[in-house]
Amino acid sequence: MxxxxxxxxxxxxxxxxxxGLLGAAHGASAQQVEKxxxxxxxxxxxxxxxxxxxxxVSSAGSRSNPGGALYKIDPETLAIVDSISMxxxxxFGLGINNKTQVVYTTNTRTNSVSAVDLKTKKVLATFNAxxxxxxxxxxxxxxxxxxxxxxxxxxPSDIWVIDGKTNKVVRTIPNTxxxxxxxxxxxxxxxxxxxxxxxxxxxxxxxxxxxxxKSYPSGGESPVNLVAADDRLFVANQKSGTxxxxxxxxxxxLKSIPTGAGAIGITYDKKTNRVYSANxxxxxxxxxxxxxxxxxxxxxxxxxxxxxxxxxxTGIAFVVNKTKGGRPVEGQxxxxxxxxxxxxxxxx
Numbered sequence: 001m002x003x004x005x006x007x008x009x010x011x012x013x014x015x016x017x018x019x020g021l022l023g024a025a026h027g028a029s030a031q032q033v034e035k036x037x038x039x040x041x042x043x044x045x046x047x048x049x050x051x052x053x054x055x056x057v058s059s060a061g062s063r064s065n066p067g068g069a070l071y072k073i074d075p076e077t078l079a080i081v082d083s084i085s086m087x088x089x090x091x092f093g094l095g096i097n098n099k100t101q102v103v104y105t106t107n108t109r110t111n112s113v114s115a116v117d118l119k120t121k122k123v124l125a126t127f128n129a130x131x132x133x134x135x136x137x138x139x140x141x142x143x144x145x146x147x148x149x150x151x152x153x154x155x156p157s158d159i160w161v162i163d164g165k166t167n168k169v170v171r172t173i174p175n176t177x178x179x180x181x182x183x184x185x186x187x188x189x190x191x192x193x194x195x196x197x198x199x200x201x202x203x204x205x206x207x208x209x210x211x212x213x214k215s216y217p218s219g220g221e222s223p224v225n226l227v228a229a230d231d232r233l234f235v236a237n238q239k240s241g242t243x244x245x246x247x248x249x250x251x252x253x254l255k256s257i258p259t260g261a262g263a264i265g266i267t268y269d270k271k272t273n274r275v276y277s278a279n280x281x282x283x284x285x286x287x288x289x290x291x292x293x294x295x296x297x298x299x300x301x302x303x304x305x306x307x308x309x310x311x312x313x314t315g316i317a318f319v320v321n322k323t324k325g326g327r328p329v330e331g332q333x334x335x336x337x338x339x340x341x342x343x344x345x346x347x348x
Contacts, residue, residue, distance in 0.1 A: 031274075031287050031317075031347055033299050037078035039320070039344035040071045045307040046320050046344070047096040047103060049118065053311060054081070055318055056103060056118070057344060060090035062323075070103065070116060075311070075318075078344055084121045089114055095139025095148060100164055104148045106136035113139075113150050113160065115167040129160045129169040136160075138225070140183040140192075151180050155198060159183070159205075173210040177203045184228040186248065193233055193248065195223040202226070202233065202251065216251025219244030227268040227275070229290055234275050236266040243277050243286070245293060255293045259286040265307040271315045276347075278305035278319055283340070285319050285347065303341035317347040 040059030047056050053075045061067035068090025072082040089112055091105035101118045107126070111134035115124040128134060135153040142148070146164035151157060152172075157180035159173040178198025185192065191213070192205040200223060201215040220237025223244075227234050232254065233246040241263050245255040262281030268290065269276070275288040278301070285305050287297040302321025310317045323341025 031297050031299070033301060034346045034348040035078060036302060036321070036340075036343045036345040037073075038342060039073060039078070039080065040069065041065045041067065041342055042090070043071075043306075043320055043322065043342050043344075044092045045094045046309050046318055047094045048075075048309050048311050048318070049096065049101075050098040050313070051101065053313070055309075055344065056094065056096070057320060058091040058094050058105060060092055060109070061087075068107075070105070073344060075316070075346075078346060082121075084116060084118075084123075086114065086116075086123065089123075089126055093136070093138045093150075095141040097141050097143050097146065097148070097164055099143045100146060102164065102167075104139045104141065104150070104162065106139060106150060108136055111136065113162065113169075115162070115164075125167040127162075127167075127169055129172055130158070138182045140185070142185070142189055144189070149183055149192070151176075151183060151194070153179055153181060155179065157196075159192070159194075171210075173205065173207075176205060176212060177201065177215070181223075182225040184226050184233065186228065187230075193226060193228060195226050195235065197222050197224055197238075202235065202246065214251075216246070217253075219246060219253040219256055224264050225266045227266055229268045229270070229275075234266060234268060234288075234290070236263040236277055238262055238264050238280075241279065241281075243275065243288065257286075257288060257293055257295065259288075259295075260284050260298065262304075265305065265320070267308050267310050267317070269310040269312065269315055269317070271310075271312055276308045276310065276317050276319075278308040280304045280306055280322070283321075285317070285345075287347075299347060301345040301347070302343050303338050305345075319345040319347065321345060 042060040055073040068086040070084040089107035093106035112128040114126040148162040150160040177196035194203045221239035241261045259277045260279035260282035265278030277286040304322035307320040
C-alpha cells in the first residue's frame with residue numbers, strides 16, 4: 001500500500017516538476033508579438049495617454065503623401081480611432097504631460113515645437129526659439145513641475161525650456177554638447193543625462209544653472225537615446241548596435257549588451273524591470289532583464305523599429321516601425337509596397 005502511494009507521489013512530483021519547467025520556459029519567452037497594424041504615413045514616435053490607455057503616434061507624411069498628423073490608436077485593436085491634423089508642422093518627436101493632457105511635438109522640418117491639447121484636439125501654440133537652423137528632436141516632460149525640455153541638435157546643441165502654463169519657451173540651456181539628441185532625468189529631476197552623438201559621451205547637466213557638470217563615455221558608438229533606472233543609465237548606441245549599462249554617478253560601464261544593428265529606441269518598464277531596445281537596421285526589438293542584463297527575447301517587429309514605449313499600468317509594449325525608404329529610379333520599376341513599415345506593433 002505504501003509502495004502504491006509512493007508511486008503516485010513520485011508521478012505527481014514528476015508532473016509538478018515538468019509543469020514548473022514548462023512554466024519557467026513560458027515565463028522566459030512570454031513576451032511575444034501579438035499583432036501589428038498600419039499607423040499612418042511617415043510615422044516616427046509614440047506616447048501613451050495614461051488617462052485612457054490610447055497611443056498617440058506622430059505621422060510626418062512622405063514625399064508622395066505629404067501631410068502631418070497625430071493619430072490616436074486603440075491599445076487593444078491597434079485601430080486608428082481619431083486624428084489631429086498637423087499638416088503645417090508635421091510632427092516627429094513626442095512627449096506627453098498626462099496631468100495637463102498636452103502633447104509636445106518636435107516638428108523637425110519647420111524647426112519648431114508645438115503644444116497640442118488632446119481634449120480639444122487643437123494646437124495651442126507653435127514656437128521656434130532657434131531660427132531656421134534649428135533641428136528639434138526629442139522631448140522630455142516634467143509633469144510635476146509642468147515643464148517640457150526639447151533638444152535642439154547642433155554643434156554645439158542647446159535645450160529649449162518650455163513652461164507648460166504659458167506654452168512658451170522661457171529660456172534655453174546652451175552648449176550642451178555636440179549633437180545632443182536625448183535627455184533623461186536623475187531621481188531628483190534637478191539634472192539631465194544627455195546623449196551627445198558627436199562625441200560618444202553622456203553629459204550631466206545641472207538644470208538650474210544650465211551648466212554641463214561633467215561628461216563620460218557612453219560605452220558605444222553614436223549614443224542616440226537613453227533611459228534612467230534607479231542609479232543606472234541604459235543607453236542605445238546606434239552605430240555599435242548595443243545597449244550599454246552605466247553607473248549614472250561615475251559613468252562606469254556595468255555591461256555592454258549586443259542588441260542588433262541600429263539600436264535607436266529605448267524604454268524601461270519599472271513594473272517588469274525590463275528594458276526594450278528598438279533596433280532599426282535588424283528589424284527587431286530586444287527585451288532585456290534589467291537586473292541580470294540577460295536578453296530575454298529578440299522579436300521581429302517591423303521594417304525599421306524606431307521607437308518603443310511601455311504602458312506602465314499593463315506592461316504592454318508598443319513599437320513604432322518606420323517604412324523602408326528609397327527614391328524611385330527613372331527607368332526602374334517602382335519598389336514594392338512595404339507592408340511591414342509604418343506600423344505599430346504590440347508586444348504582450
